[in-house]
Amino acid sequence: MVRTVRLAVIPGDGIGPEVVGEALKVLDAATVGTGLVFEQTPFSLGAARYLETGDVLTDDDLDAIKGHDAILLGAVGGVPGDPRLVGANIERGLLLKLRFELDHYVNLRPTVLHAGVASPLASPGEVDFVVVREGTEGPYVGNGGAIRVGTPAEVANEVSVNTAYGVERVVRYAFAAASERPRKRLTLVHKTNVLVFAGSLWKRTVDAVAAEHPDVSVDYLHVDAATIFLVTDPARFDVIVTDNLFGDILTDLAGAISGGIGLAASGNINPDGRFPSMFEPVHGSAPDIAGKGIADPTAAIGSVALLLRHLGEPDAAASIERAIAADIADRGDRVRSTSEVGDAIAARIGS
Amino acid sequence: MVRTVRLAVIPGDGIGPEVVGEALKVLDAATVGTGLVFEQTPFSLGAARYLETGDVLTDDDLDAIKGHDAILLGAVGGVPGDPRLVGANIERGLLLKLRFELDHYVNLRPTVLHAGVASPLASPGEVDFVVVREGTEGPYVGNGGAIRVGTPAEVANEVSVNTAYGVERVVRYAFAAASERPRKRLTLVHKTNVLVFAGSLWKRTVDAVAAEHPDVSVDYLHVDAATIFLVTDPARFDVIVTDNLFGDILTDLAGAISGGIGLAASGNINPDGRFPSMFEPVHGSAPDIAGKGIADPTAAIGSVALLLRHLGEPDAAASIERAIAADIADRGDRVRSTSEVGDAIAARIGS
Ligand SMILES: CC(C)[C@H](C(=O)O)[C@@H](O)C(=O)O
Ligand SMILES: CC(C)[C@H](C(=O)O)[C@@H](O)C(=O)O
Numbered sequence: 001m002v003r004t005v006r007l008a009v010i011p012g013d014g015i016g017p018e019v020v021g022e023a024l025k026v027l028d029a030a031t032v033g034t035g036l037v038f039e040q041t042p043f044s045l046g047a048a049r050y051l052e053t054g055d056v057l058t059d060d061d062l063d064a065i066k067g068h069d070a071i072l073l074g075a076v077g078g079v080p081g082d083p084r085l086v087g088a089n090i091e092r093g094l095l096l097k098l099r100f101e102l103d104h105y106v107n108l109r110p111t112v113l114h115a116g117v118a119s120p121l122a123s124p125g126e127v128d129f130v131v132v133r134e135g136t137e138g139p140y141v142g143n144g145g146a147i148r149v150g151t152p153a154e155v156a157n158e159v160s161v162n163t164a165y166g167v168e169r170v171v172r173y174a175f176a177a178a179s180e181r182p183r184k185r186l187t188l189v190h191k192t193n194v195l196v197f198a199g200s201l202w203k204r205t206v207d208a209v210a211a212e213h214p215d216v217s218v219d220y221l222h223v224d225a226a227t228i229f230l231v232t233d234p235a236r237f238d239v240i241v242t243d244n245l246f247g248d249i250l251t252d253l254a255g256a257i258s259g260g261i262g263l264a265a266s267g268n269i270n271p272d273g274r275f276p277s278m279f280e281p282v283h284g285s286a287p288d289i290a291g292k293g294i295a296d297p298t299a300a301i302g303s304v305a306l307l308l309r310h311l312g313e314p315d316a317a318a319s320i321e322r323a324i325a326a327d328i329a330d331r332g333d334r335v336r337s338t339s340e341v342g343d344a345i346a347a348r349i350g351s
Numbered sequence: 352m353v354r355t356v357r358l359a360v361i362p363g364d365g366i367g368p369e370v371v372g373e374a375l376k377v378l379d380a381a382t383v384g385t386g387l388v389f390e391q392t393p394f395s396l397g398a399a400r401y402l403e404t405g406d407v408l409t410d411d412d413l414d415a416i417k418g419h420d421a422i423l424l425g426a427v428g429g430v431p432g433d434p435r436l437v438g439a440n441i442e443r444g445l446l447l448k449l450r451f452e453l454d455h456y457v458n459l460r461p462t463v464l465h466a467g468v469a470s471p472l473a474s475p476g477e478v479d480f481v482v483v484r485e486g487t488e489g490p491y492v493g494n495g496g497a498i499r500v501g502t503p504a505e506v507a508n509e510v511s512v513n514t515a516y517g518v519e520r521v522v523r524y525a526f527a528a529a530s531e532r533p534r535k536r537l538t539l540v541h542k543t544n545v546l547v548f549a550g551s552l553w554k555r556t557v558d559a560v561a562a563e564h565p566d567v568s569v570d571y572l573h574v575d576a577a578t579i580f581l582v583t584d585p586a587r588f589d590v591i592v593t594d595n596l597f598g599d600i601l602t603d604l605a606g607a608i609s610g611g612i613g614l615a616a617s618g619n620i621n622p623d624g625r626f627p628s629m630f631e632p633v634h635g636s637a638p639d640i641a642g643k644g645i646a647d648p649t650a651a652i653g654s655v656a657l658l659l660r661h662l663g664e665p666d667a668a669a670s671i672e673r674a675i676a677a678d679i680a681d682r683g684d685r686v687r688s689t690s691e692v693g694d695a696i697a698a699r700i701g702s
Binding site for chain 2 (some may be wrong): 152159163249251
């Protein structure tokens with residue numbers, strides 16, 4: 001039986017194309033002979049495309065992407081401070097636009113400290129949690145504005161928008177995820193003592209859904225306290241559910257304590273299946289090391305594993321995850337090129 | 352020459368009274384014989400007062416506090432989940448209300464990893480920076496609201512308000528602080544790629560004030576990236592300037608990497624001198640260990656040093672800071688009571 005998956009591939013800028021190349025190599029190794037066939041469409045999007053054509057993401061691009069089953073993205077963004085990019089905001093116009101237009105309301109960011117990886121923490125303990133970050137609301141909605149710009153009387157506002165509709169669906173997803181994990185523990189992170197309206201909505205929603213999941217134990221942390229526990233006792237976390245901005249902050253910190261965002265994979269998921277979900281490393285385009293073949297493709301490869309799991313192919317996903325873990329355990333201090341890492345992980349698949 | 356300082360003392364809840372007792376003991380030791388006299392007015396404020404009288408902070412309280420030169424606060428907040436406190440929100444009604452009413456636009460949070468203190472980081476390096484957190488704007492203004500509460504159509508918004516007036520004054524304070532430090536380095540932390548209106552105001556303001564301070568080197572980090580550097584290379588920071596919410600998050604993380612918020616002192620400062628500034632440990636009321644005499648009073652004592660520096664008494668401030676550093680260097684694994692720590696630090700003053 002052949003199953004054909006239409007995969008939109010957005011290599012993007014900087015190290016994006018390099019790490020995506022390795023991720024596709026491993027995807028191939030993990031699916032060859034399984035009947036799973038990936039029909040790939042490359043999309044040229046990012047700072048490079050913008051500099052060439054002035055387009056960030058056209059309606060045609062968006063429509064074409066929507067015709068796919070899933071998306072693999074490398075990284076987008078030009079050289080910081082490039083004067084030609086001033087006003088472009090590739091992150092908002094491309095990355096966030098895709099997340100919003102494709103209703104990626106779950107931003108899934110697993111954090112595992114693999115054996116053999118050095119953490120900046122002295123005694124990290126067993127780190128294995130997943131952050132379920134809301135992806136379509138909060139202060140990310142673009143609902144800001146300013147008056148009297150450039151004068152001493154300027155006022156610049158940003159609005160965090162939170163809806164029962166949006167909060168409930170991501171909270172349900174997080175409970176379902178917690179329910180399937182051995183420890184069955186969910187932590188809501190917010191700042192309910194200051195952001196009282198949004199906080200109250202999140203808190204009430206978690207309380208209501210918790211009643212349907214007596215198997216899951218629930219606790220709550222203010223976001224400031226959560227950063228403390230992430231460095232003093234990260235092993236306490238199992239599933240964290242939180243808003244878009246807090247999730248952004250916590251997952252970079254989570255990446256750091258688990259060995260660097262060079263290893264952190266993520267999925268921007270539309271669980272309804274109405275739109276293609278998008279998988280990407282948490283790291284950025286790192287223009288300073290682009291083109292040198294030294295970027296670590298592990299996070300991109302891990303994102304392919306998340307993609308396969310999302311597509312309902314847990315065996316292929318697990319084969320990649322095992323290969324990554326085995327490769328990492330063996331790394332030591334060796335310096336390898338981007339393609340050497342990709343080759344090594346691909347070679348371990350199925351072995 | 353006698354200088355009389357009218358000091359409002361708010362011991363507060365939980366461990367607040369215990370640590371404030373030690374802080375006043377050390378204040379006494381540091382100022383006895385110097386001609387500096389503290390006329391103390393105790394204010395009974397916090398969860399305990401609320402439970403007794405139903406008041407959080409009356410207009411009379413506020414007026415009386417305004418008649419003082421400075422405020423020392425322990426910690427406020429009752430037992431989490433106490434049903435009698437539902438709807439009270441002591442933090443907003445008392446702590447934040449004081450910060451806003453007294454125009455504490457600089458929330459000063461020094462972070463030092465003292466010799467002898469165990470950091471959760473494996474190799475922290477030399478950690479010595481100060482966070483200048485804006486205290487009167489951002490998402491803390493209380494400008495939120497909700498409609499259709501409790502229905503599936505609920506919408507809950509929170510507005511972050513940022514003004515040129517508010518941003519410029521705290522940025523100026525931060526540059527002045529950076530200018531006086533050996534490394535003369537300032538890092539703006541924000542999320543300019545997402546919060547584009549507020550971010551642009553902060554960025555333009557820092558750029559403009561930087562032009563007046565050619566001696567200060569300036570860089571910028573997104574808040575998510577800043578959390579990474581706080582655990583991988585905290586030694587890179589000298590002065591961080593940031594908004595109210597990001598400052599809240601970063602300073603708890605900063606406290607954690609430098610040995611715990613049990614050591615972290617802070618000042619809520621009105622640099623104009625129109626209102627009394629308020630000094631408080633970063634930690635909370637910790638009801639779980641209250642009344643046992645085991646809370647660490649070091650952060651409260653450090654807050655007294657900040658208070659003295661703010662009052663223009665750098666010698667007395669430095670004597671406390673030296674005594675704290677010496678005590679910490681000597682601590683080892685000894686378990687001491689709250690008053691033993693206070694006694695030990697007081698005894699070192701002037702020695
Ligand atoms: C690039 C930026 C807009 C993005 C975000 O803030 O979500 C990034 O930090 C991330 O976490 O994927
Ligand atoms: C108690 C709370 C309102 C407060 C804040 O968020 O500012 C605290 O976390 C702090 O950092 O002083």
